[in-house]
Amino acid sequence: MLIIKNLYKCIQQAPILREINLEVQRGEVAVLLGASGVGKTTLLRVLSGIMPASGGTIELDGEQIDTEQLRTQHTVGMVFQQFNLFAHLTVEQNITIALEHVLHKSKEEARAIAHELLERYGLLDKADYTVGQLSGGQKQRLAIARTVALKPAVVCFDEPTSALDPLLTSYVASNIEELAAEGYMVIVSTHSPQLLEKIPCTIHLMRNGTIVESARSINFFADKQDYLQIAAFMAGVEHKRK
Ligand SMILES: Nc1ncnc2c1ncn2[C@@H]1O[C@H](COP(=O)(O)OP(=O)(O)OP(=O)(O)O)[C@@H](O)[C@H]1O
Numbered sequence: 001m002l003i004i005k006n007l008y009k010c011i012q013q014a015p016i017l018r019e020i021n022l023e024v025q026r027g028e029v030a031v032l033l034g035a036s037g038v039g040k041t042t043l044l045r046v047l048s049g050i051m052p053a054s055g056g057t058i059e060l061d062g063e064q065i066d067t068e069q070l071r072t073q074h075t076v077g078m079v080f081q082q083f084n085l086f087a088h089l090t091v092e093q094n095i096t097i098a099l100e101h102v103l104h105k106s107k108e109e110a111r112a113i114a115h116e117l118l119e120r121y122g123l124l125d126k127a128d129y130t131v132g133q134l135s136g137g138q139k140q141r142l143a144i145a146r147t148v149a150l151k152p153a154v155v156c157f158d159e160p161t162s163a164l165d166p167l168l169t170s171y172v173a174s175n176i177e178e179l180a181a182e183g184y185m186v187i188v189s190t191h192s193p194q195l196l197e198k199i200p201c202t203i204h205l206m207r208n209g210t211i212v213e214s215a216r217s218i219n220f221f222a223d224k225q226d227y228l229q230i231a232a233f234m235a236g237v238e239h240k241r242k
């Protein structure tokens with residue numbers, strides 16, 4: 001279980017995250033929902049050790065972990081909004097490079113793990129393609145495979161649907177759901193309500209650098225009047241879509 005207590009983050013003296021309290025269980029999908037600029041990406045960056053927190057604690061399975069551990073132990077994997085794949089490498093090399101250089105696997109071992117993952121994500125026949133030859137959905141699957149290769153406990157997705165055709169959102173949703181079913185803790189940032197309707201999850205509405213309301217999606221969709229802030233945010237997004 002991941003427990004975040006009182007997390008703060010200031011950038012150039014400006015408070016970007018404040019009093020973030022969040023718990024995520026194994027097998028749970030936690031969705032950080034909120035408008036642009038509320039701090040969703042910043043929270044994921046702090047969790048994955050890309051930037052240090054300014055205060056608060058992060059605990060995984062009862063043990064407190066600091067930024068250095070988060071960065072070096074790959075406890076929290078991140079699937080970036082723009083995927084951040086290595087454009088000059090092949091599909092297979094995008095997975096093997098981290099296995100060889102970060103986990104110090106042999107070339108053969110890295111290849112075997114990459115093949116297994118490429119097969120699972122339907123990319124085995126594309127192993128020798130370059131990243132540029134993949135579609136948006138295939139790039140995202142490769143980004144997931146590369147993240148999972150390092151065996152993180154938590155997998156974060158930053159705006160997983162924004163770079164995709166709306167039709168592919170269902171595939172993304174099933175990939176996310178599958179990771180949760182395997183026992184990963186999954187954290188997804190989004191400002192689009194589409195995903196919430198597709199995956200059973202816990203919704204955490206963010207505003208101004210903090211979580212202002214949380215609800216299990218099943219409870220929210222059954223009793224929207226109990227979660228007025230989430231309902232108002234969703235209604236606003238719907239309104240803008242029209
Ligand atoms: N490196 C940085 N330096 C200065 N300010 C930053 C930095 N990174 C983020 N911010 C500020 O922190 C706030 C939160 O940004 P963040 O990217 O976390 O928002 P977000 O919720 O992910 O938004 P979006 O939905 O547009 O992706 C913004 O006001 C942003 O300008």
Ligand SMILES: [Mg+2]
Pocket residue numbers: 040041042158159189
């Ligand atoms: Mg963002």
